[in-house]
Amino acid sequence: NLPKIAWIGLGIMGSPMAENLIKAGYSVTGFTLEQDKLDRLAKAGGTAAASIAEAVRDADVVLTMVPASPQVEAIAYGPDGILENAKSGALLIDMSSITPQTSIDLAKSAAEKGIRVLDAPVSGGEAGAIEAVLSIMVGGDQADFDEAKPLFDALGKTIVLCGPHGSGQTVKAANQLIVAVNIQACAEAVVFLEKSGVDLAAALDVLNGGLAGSTVLTRKKDNFKNRDFKPGFRIDLHHKDMGIVTDAARTVGAALPVGSVVANLVASLRAQGDGGLDHSALLRGVERLSGQ
Numbered sequence: 001n002l003p004k005i006a007w008i009g010l011g012i013m014g015s016p017m018a019e020n021l022i023k024a025g026y027s028v029t030g031f032t033l034e035q036d037k038l039d040r041l042a043k044a045g046g047t048a049a050a051s052i053a054e055a056v057r058d059a060d061v062v063l064t065m066v067p068a069s070p071q072v073e074a075i076a077y078g079p080d081g082i083l084e085n086a087k088s089g090a091l092l093i094d095m096s097s098i099t100p101q102t103s104i105d106l107a108k109s110a111a112e113k114g115i116r117v118l119d120a121p122v123s124g125g126e127a128g129a130i131e132a133v134l135s136i137m138v139g140g141d142q143a144d145f146d147e148a149k150p151l152f153d154a155l156g157k158t159i160v161l162c163g164p165h166g167s168g169q170t171v172k173a174a175n176q177l178i179v180a181v182n183i184q185a186c187a188e189a190v191v192f193l194e195k196s197g198v199d200l201a202a203a204l205d206v207l208n209g210g211l212a213g214s215t216v217l218t219r220k221k222d223n224f225k226n227r228d229f230k231p232g233f234r235i236d237l238h239h240k241d242m243g244i245v246t247d248a249a250r251t252v253g254a255a256l257p258v259g260s261v262v263a264n265l266v267a268s269l270r271a272q273g274d275g276g277l278d279h280s281a282l283l284r285g286v287e288r289l290s291g292q
């Protein structure tokens, strides 16, 4: 007797995640803005809905995966939104990466309608979504986490309740800080190695076996080598995340001396028209600064 699922937001991440739930036996009704993504859901065995209201009406659990806080607010609030149309007693799991405060406010508003909320942003990228090995960082109540755990198990591998509402988002903000700084360091090493005339493939292989090794280097090695910046994870989204972590760190009085520089480098790439590229395109910024 599996819960009935509604899925809102079937993009790079949402589509493969929803498909993993279908593979695990769940009945999934979805809504998203692009018709081709709705067709893809139907082809995978899900049901395409014509609106958010239609998608969530009979759902026991509503999962959302949209770009940022304004989109979460747009799909949650208002007469056509989730809170107005989902059943009282439903569980809303927002897996988008948004500001912790938006998650806290959403949980409060939803409670007035008898709807429970978890913030459950993820890390692991498109590959992690497809392979169902995401890290899922959760904020909310233990009982709701326990109820959602079988769903999370169908989507990810490392699944942790981090604390109350908003905590998942705070941990995700830290994740994005680490990833951006890591990509920037790798990008600087790539330009340095190439300008020095060292074979890049050999260098990256041996680096990845030592303390310099990382998931970023493993996953983004080919993007660096081939200058393949097809997303993946768009610079626009990482710019949003650097804004989230910068604001949250300022609020609690944590210094980000290197993170704030990398946030500026991400912003600069975006200003130069590279917002739609994968975040491994931080390499482009280093090349420009190096006169390449």
Ligand code: NAD
Pocket: 008, 009, 010, 011, 012, 013, 014, 031, 032, 033, 034, 037, 065, 066, 067, 068, 071, 074, 075, 095, 096, 097, 098, 122, 123, 124, 125, 126, 232, 233, 234, 237
């Ligand atoms: P995406 O742009 O590919 O997909 C977003 C989806 O949201 C689109 O299909 C769009 O139709 C839908 N959407 C937006 N507004 C909507 C609305 N009002 N009603 C219904 N649907 C709406 O983005 P993505 O890469 O899948 O990222 C989604 C979230 O996951 C973001 O918060 C991102 O930061 C986070 N994330 C992405 C990755 C990654 O590698 N791409 C990894 C981890 C986390």
